Amino acid sequence: MILTINCGSSTLKYQLFTSDVAQVVAKGMISRIGEDGSYFEQAAHGRSVKESATIPNHHKAFEICIQSLLHPDYGAIHDMNEIEAVGHRAVHGADLFIASTRIDDEVIAKMEACVPLAPLHNPPNLIGIREAQALLPNVPHVAVFDTAFNQTMPPKAYIYALPYSFYEEHKIRKYGFHGTSVRFVSQRAAEVLQRPLTSLKMVVLHLGNGVTMTAVDGGQAVDTTIGFATFSGVMMGTRSGDIDPGLIFHMHRELGLSPDEIERIVYKESGLLGVSGISNDMRVIAEQAQAGNQRCQLAMDKFAFMAKKYLGAFAAAMGGLDCVVFTAGIGENSPIIRQMICQDLAFLGISLDEAKNKQAVGGKAEVVISEVAAGTAVLVIPTNEEKMIALDTKEIAGL
Numbered sequence: 001m002i003l004t005i006n007c008g009s010s011t012l013k014y015q016l017f018t019s020d021v022a023q024v025v026a027k028g029m030i031s032r033i034g035e036d037g038s039y040f041e042q043a044a045h046g047r048s049v050k051e052s053a054t055i056p057n058h059h060k061a062f063e064i065c066i067q068s069l070l071h072p073d074y075g076a077i078h079d080m081n082e083i084e085a086v087g088h089r090a091v092h093g094a095d096l097f098i099a100s101t102r103i104d105d106e107v108i109a110k111m112e113a114c115v116p117l118a119p120l121h122n123p124p125n126l127i128g129i130r131e132a133q134a135l136l137p138n139v140p141h142v143a144v145f146d147t148a149f150n151q152t153m154p155p156k157a158y159i160y161a162l163p164y165s166f167y168e169e170h171k172i173r174k175y176g177f178h179g180t181s182v183r184f185v186s187q188r189a190a191e192v193l194q195r196p197l198t199s200l201k202m203v204v205l206h207l208g209n210g211v212t213m214t215a216v217d218g219g220q221a222v223d224t225t226i227g228f229a230t231f232s233g234v235m236m237g238t239r240s241g242d243i244d245p246g247l248i249f250h251m252h253r254e255l256g257l258s259p260d261e262i263e264r265i266v267y268k269e270s271g272l273l274g275v276s277g278i279s280n281d282m283r284v285i286a287e288q289a290q291a292g293n294q295r296c297q298l299a300m301d302k303f304a305f306m307a308k309k310y311l312g313a314f315a316a317a318m319g320g321l322d323c324v325v326f327t328a329g330i331g332e333n334s335p336i337i338r339q340m341i342c343q344d345l346a347f348l349g350i351s352l353d354e355a356k357n358k359q360a361v362g363g364k365a366e367v368v369i370s371e372v373a374a375g376t377a378v379l380v381i382p383t384n385e386e387k388m389i390a391l392d393t394k395e396i397a398g399l
């Protein structure tokens with residue numbers, strides 16, 4: 001079996017797959033590591049458990065993960081040896097990793113070198129790798145990088161028009177994120193359409209709490225909305241998306257806000273929450289807009305407008321468009337947002353089948369929601385980053 005690990009600063013999510021990655025045997029999450037009120041939950045073989053526990057650190061979290069998987073009542077395996085390989089979600093691989101890779105000391109050293117680029121994400125990923133390696137020292141461990149898929153972007157897409165030395169000396173460039181999700185849904189979309197991925201010009205809209213849009217030409221990322229940090233592109237739950245960078249100087253000099261305060265504002269108090277003043281959750285925003293709340297309506301309008309503009313920009317960047325894919329929380333569940341983004345794009349061959357669009361909710365099915373005669377296919381494909389990680393792990397571990 002293959003264990004996938006997604007280790008964040010205060011959470012550890014894991015899934016256990018059969019070796020052929022056809023089935024999820026167990027799924028678990030350990031929450032609030034190192035905080036008050038920590039707990040763990042797991043579902044396996046139709047049985048589930050959710051219990052509070054003292055979990056002061058990641059070491060304890062991994063112990064609980066293995067104990068839960070082995071548990072005689074609600075566990076999934078009888079012996080640790082049933083785990084044949086471990087796949088780790090890794091956030092930032094900079095330009096050092098263009099694909100998933102088997103982890104050895106050199107890989108860990110390179111990941112450590114990437115820490116300054118992702119100071120919040122890479123350190124817990126590395127802790128997760130070390131803890132898992134200590135518990136399962138005799139099986140292959142594989143790192144699957146969120147940034148790897150975007151490494152095919154050409155220099156004209158990833159370079160910022162700053163003095164070139166910032167790129168050469170400080171690695172300042174566009175990296176992009178959500179690559180594992182985008183790779184998964186782009187492959188699935190080609191399967192659903194029964195067309196080779198290499199023949200498709202595709203825009204993937206990963207619309208979750210975080211938002212990434214990526215232009216995928218022939219299966220390769222050619223441009224993406226998130227850049228060096230994680231707030232450019234389309235507005236998100238609490239992040240602003242694109243703003244005029246000049247505003248940051250203005251907020252600092254004229255409004256007296258410190259860099260830390262500005263960072264908090266653009267990451268945590270902006271986006272849907274900032275414009276609506278109510279919530280970062282599109283469900284709440286849509287309900288309130290329906291009830292007549294103007295600011296919620298504006299938040300939705302702005303969100304859809306930003307996404308629509310990138311859709312057009314990416315079609316232009318690729319010189320065509322065959323397929324549009326919606327995924328993640330909003331993309332999989334919000335017919336209204338999909339409709340707002342796709343409205344008036346007939347000139348790009350986009351025309352939604354209203355009934356199919358309305359039915360595509362719940363994140364379960366892969367569905368084509370465009371009209372049969374439309375030149376550009378529009379699909380809803382539920383994302384599954386864990387499955388992509390497990391598939392890469394299977395391949396690299398040679399299972």
Ligand code: ADP
Nearest residue numbers: 207208209210280281282283328329330333334
């Ligand atoms: P993350 O980026 O944290 O993985 P998800 O992909 O799970 O996030 O997306 C979470 C977001 O999806 C929620 O904040 C909410 O805005 C949105 N969402 C979930 N269900 C619905 C729904 N039925 N209608 C509209 N938006 C939804």
